[in-house]
Amino acid sequence: MSEPVLLLDPGSGPVRILRLNRPAVLNALNSELMEAIVAHLDMLDKDDAVSVVIITGQGRAFAAGADISELKGQNAVTMLTSPQINRWENIRRFSKPLIAAVKGYALGGGMELVMACDMVIAAEGTRFGQPEIKIGVMPGAGGTQRLTKAIGKVRAMEMVLTGKTMTADEAYAYGLINRVVPVDSLEQAALELAQEIAAMPQVAVRLAKESVLTAMDTPLEEGLKHERKLFSLLFATEDQQEGMAAFLEKRSPQFRGR
Secondary structure, three states: OOOOOEEEEOOOOOEEEEEEOOHHHOOOEOHHHHHHHHHHHHHHHOOOOOOEEEEEEOOOOOEOOEOHHHHOOOOHHHHHHOOHHHHHHHHHOOOOOEEEEEOOEEEOHHHHHHHHOOEEEEEOOOEEEOHHHHHOOOOOOOHHHHHHHHHOHHHHHHHHHHOOEEEHHHHHHOOOOOEEEOHHHHHHHHHHHHHHHHOOOHHHHHHHHHHHHHHHHOOHHHHHHHHHHHHHHHHHOHHHHHHHHHHHOOOOOOOOOO
């Protein structure tokens, strides 16, 4: 019986870890793996015991791109009608914080998966890139869009048109990732960030995530209106009352996620 392409660490507390599990092909993203990612995220989104999810890769890489053997036989019609593109949108709609813990390589679809996450911790020595131009295509799952928003037009243009990679230190300097850590500390650093977020009031966390993502996709005036609406809605939560009472009483808040 073959190993599953995606592993879910049962974990404890409110943090779960998803592990891409195709190490023999550097976790190349085929249809089976993408379907498994979407199915697991949908399940975790509905699980009230889960607050934050970490996604990482087994073996030497996070994900070294799409599975080219699967793409080679496609044509324009099958690509336009493929459910694969919708899977990327499903990942984007995951309502809880999603942290990428990245090592080795995050290339092509692997880098697009990184950029679909909310925060990124990278190990020293990691290489990021969109090398699709070298095989006659271009990024097709957000690489030209999210990369440009993250690092600016001229840097994104050079990476996309040449297939050039960037180091973890460059990715940090350009604002693409949160921090760079030794490879042996990667999962611990991601867990510490996840646990810090999981300790916050979870309704506020979800709405704050939604508001930040809205800022990436809308004009400022529209984003400000959306932010004000979400801010006001949080005054209907028990955690808002508890948080403000605890502040005034100079004690630690006891958040309940409602």
